Amino acid sequence: MRPLLRDLPLDQFPDLLRSRGHAAYRGRQLAHWLFEQDAFTWDAMSNLPRAARDDLAAEFDVAGLSPLEKLVGSDGTRKYLFALRDGHTVESVIIPMEAHATFCISSQVGCAMACRFCATARGGLVRDLTRGEIVEQVQRLRRELAADPFPQHGDRQFNVVFMGMGEPLDNLPAVTGALDTFVAETGLAMSVRRIQISTSGPRHGLPQLGTLRHPVGLTISLGGADDAARRKVMPVSGRAGVDEVLAAAEAHAARSGRTVTIAWVLIADRTDDAAQAETLARRLAGRPFKVNLIPLNELDDDPLRSASNARVLAFQDVLRRAGVPATIRVSGGRDIAAACGQLRRRRLQRDAVALPEPPADTRGDESHQT
Ligand code: SF4
Numbered sequence: 001m002r003p004l005l006r007d008l009p010l011d012q013f014p015d016l017l018r019s020r021g022h023a024a025y026r027g028r029q030l031a032h033w034l035f036e037q038d039a040f041t042w043d044a045m046s047n048l049p050r051a052a053r054d055d056l057a058a059e060f061d062v063a064g065l066s067p068l069e070k071l072v073g074s075d076g077t078r079k080y081l082f083a084l085r086d087g088h089t090v091e092s093v094i095i096p097m098e099a100h101a102t103f104c105i106s107s108q109v110g111c112a113m114a115c116r117f118c119a120t121a122r123g124g125l126v127r128d129l130t131r132g133e134i135v136e137q138v139q140r141l142r143r144e145l146a147a148d149p150f151p152q153h154g155d156r157q158f159n160v161v162f163m164g165m166g167e168p169l170d171n172l173p174a175v176t177g178a179l180d181t182f183v184a185e186t187g188l189a190m191s192v193r194r195i196q197i198s199t200s201g202p203r204h205g206l207p208q209l210g211t212l213r214h215p216v217g218l219t220i221s222l223g224g225a226d227d228a229a230r231r232k233v234m235p236v237s238g239r240a241g242v243d244e245v246l247a248a249a250e251a252h253a254a255r256s257g258r259t260v261t262i263a264w265v266l267i268a269d270r271t272d273d274a275a276q277a278e279t280l281a282r283r284l285a286g287r288p289f290k291v292n293l294i295p296l297n298e299l300d301d302d303p304l305r306s307a308s309n310a311r312v313l314a315f316q317d318v319l320r321r322a323g324v325p326a327t328i329r330v331s332g333g334r335d336i337a338a339a340c341g342q343l344r345r346r347r348l349q350r351d352a353v354a355l356p357e358p359p360a361d362t363r364g365d366e367s368h369q370t
Pocket residue numbers: 110111112113114115118119120121164165166167199200340366367368369
């Protein structure tokens with residue numbers, strides 16, 4: 001595949017057209033079309049000379065995604081399946097939250113992390129997304145939101161969370177490049193306060209949190225309050241233990257000045273018992289953490305079931321009594337396959353593309369579900 005223009009670092013734009021014999025200000029025009037106007041075709045860049053567009057088109061693509069499917073849930077959640085240029089697909093979601101929309105985006109096609117509760121895990125990792133493909137997801141969602149804003153929101157502000165397909169710490173060069181584009185004035189000019197990365201805590205990725213150039217928010221999907229429980233839900237070898245993950249998260253909280261969210265997927269008879277709640281409360285109390293309790297978004301073909309309402313409330317009560325902030329978050333779009341990877345998986349099944357089965361000991365549990 002040819003590179004996308006949005007794969008490039010922003011500081012390369014001033015020279016991009018000058019080095020091809022065009023006036024320097026044309027580079028600024030190009031960046032304006034790409035990042036402020038959300039242009040996805042050469043034709044849209046109407047004030048850029050045809051010769052300049054032709055020169056670039058010989059080397060770069062201007063769009064990496066094309067819309068394939070859109071589902072709208074009863075709660076207003078909009079789920080998109082995009083086709084990539086090589087025929088693979090990724091999911092992105094717009095979720096109406098209290099004050100603003102949240103864009104849930106993907107960092108990889110598939111995922112190597114094998115979390116038992118996650119549809120994305122079933123097909124394994126296919127490939128990393130590029131910086132441009134990550135940026136383009138946000139821009140396509142932004143354009144969708146601008147065309148059809150949520151009436152309850154007074155503006156078109158949005159948050160971005162890396163909670164879709166993929167483990168962001170497994171594709172950090174592209175993710176950090178995309179973050180650069182998100183926050184730069186000549187990029188999407190987003191506030192870093194509106195950006196959140198969610199990770200399942202692969203051991204090799206945790207030290208890289210310290211290299212992030214922007215103080216983004218962090219969500220950790222823990223899966224268990226001790227190492228044995230975590231391994232059952234998130235069985236990939238090389239996954240850091242609970243102490244290690246929480247230490248890395250605490251260091252990120254200190255660096256970024258932001259409370260870290262612990263995402264806890266509540267699975268009946270797996271992660272919803274009082275003993276887990278008490279162990280979790282002991283580990284988190286007095287530290288810069290808050291907990292999002294997420295009843296499992298059940299998969300069609302998996303026996304795992306969501307915790308009952310009573311167990312969810314009891315779990316929350318244990319945390320709160322220990323002084324740990326805990327909020328119950330119901331996944332947006334439960335009626336439209338909004339669990340990470342479900343829409344893509346259904347499409348693959350419909351197209352009769354055989355998905356490899358995961359190893360027998362990795363079937364079943366939770367993840368960064370939104
Ligand atoms: S929950 Fe996240 S890290 Fe786990 S398998 Fe799914 S996409 Fe990967």
